[in-house]
Amino acid sequence: MLTKSQAKLFFIIGTVLCVGTFLFLTVDTILKIPAQTRDANLTPAVERGKEIWDKNNCMGCHTIMGEGAYYAPELTKVYERRGPEWMRVFIKDPQAMFPGERKMVKYNFTDNEINDLIAYFKWIGEIDLNGFPPKPTLMSASTSTSTVKVAAPEKFTQICVACHAIAGNGGNVGPALDGIGVRRDAVFLDKWLRDPAAVKPGTLMPKLPLTDPEIKELVSFLSALK
Ligand code: HEC
Numbered sequence: 455m456l457t458k459s460q461a462k463l464f465f466i467i468g469t470v471l472c473v474g475t476f477l478f479l480t481v482d483t484i485l486k487i488p489a490q491t492r493d494a495n496l497t498p499a500v501e502r503g504k505e506i507w508d509k510n511n512c513m514g515c516h517t518i519m520g521e522g523a524y525y526a527p528e529l530t531k532v533y534e535r536r537g538p539e540w541m542r543v544f545i546k547d548p549q550a551m552f553p554g555e556r557k558m559v560k561y562n563f564t565d566n567e568i569n570d571l572i573a574y575f576k577w578i579g580e581i582d583l584n585g586f587p588p589k590p591t592l593m594s595a596s597t598s599t600s601t602v603k604v605a606a607p608e609k610f611t612q613i614c615v616a617c618h619a620i621a622g623n624g625g626n627v628g629p630a631l632d633g634i635g636v637r638r639d640a641v642f643l644d645k646w647l648r649d650p651a652a653v654k655p656g657t658l659m660p661k662l663p664l665t666d667p668e669i670k671e672l673v674s675f676l677s678a679l680k
């Protein structure tokens with residue numbers, strides 16, 4: 455049995471210890487915020503992107519860090535997952551990228567606004583969240599299989615894999631491109647990539663913003679898939 459004064463002492467020491475620990479952890483957490491949020495990378499573009507995000511109620515469908523609505527994908531790591539190129543094409547015309555699926559609003563943003571949004575997603579994606587969200591098992595753009603001997607061009611892994619698979623890796627909106635070099639010659643591929651609808655009116659493949667060198671690189675890559 456504790457005496458009265460022992461109990462008092464026990465209470466006081468216990469309280470001081472707990473309050474002390476609590477204060478220490480609070481201060482420690484606050485001190486770590488600038489490093490964890492990469493404070494130095496908070497550019498005006500990121501702030502403008504955040505404003506666009508708020509103003510257009512993107513959270514009405516999406517979540518960031520788990521906050522928001524669950525209709526559309528979590529976007530905390532969307533920059534890492536999709537990359538800036540893909541997002542630029544997608545935000546310009548979401549439906550063209552996923553014809554006939556769930557709908558994302560076409561906002562008619564200017565190029566600058568889209569760049570701000572992408573800057574915002576990049577910043578969000580770099581925040582140190584202690585491993586949140588857990589890495590999903592996504593279709594990887596890796597093409598290191600025996601059927602593919604050439605490395606895929608950057609544009610391919612940034613944009614095309616969202617819809618096309620090679621050796622089982624990639625999306626299934628469009629046909630798998632294994633053996634495309636046998637089915638289609640370079641002239642067709644070149645024409646196709648410039649403007650799919652000009653080759654096949656009504657096709658679901660969107661016209662993508664590709665430069666001449668990029669098309670050339672893609673055509674030689676696709677031609678080698680035999
Ligand atoms: C009405 C609901 C809705 C709103 C509002 C909305 N989105 Fe979306 N968004 C979607 C849906 C649905 C998808 C998934 C499309 C699919 O996969 O078919 C999507 C996908 C995306 C993606 C690609 C995610 C991925 O991993 O592929 C990005 C980036 C994105 N939205 C950004 C935004 C931004 C920025 C805003 C606000 C300016 C916004 N969205 C507002 C419904 C919405």
Ligand code: HEC
Nearest residue numbers: 550551552613614617627628629654657658659660662672
């Ligand atoms: C939004 C989805 C989407 C994206 C992104 C996309 N494609 Fe397609 N692609 C399609 C669809 C759908 C078809 C089938 C079109 C048809 O037959 O009407 C197709 C067809 C093709 C074909 C013709 C296949 C054949 O057997 O004739 C080639 C080649 C091709 N895509 C290459 C590419 C390349 C390279 C990229 C990236 C620069 C790309 N696609 C990006 C959806 C997409």
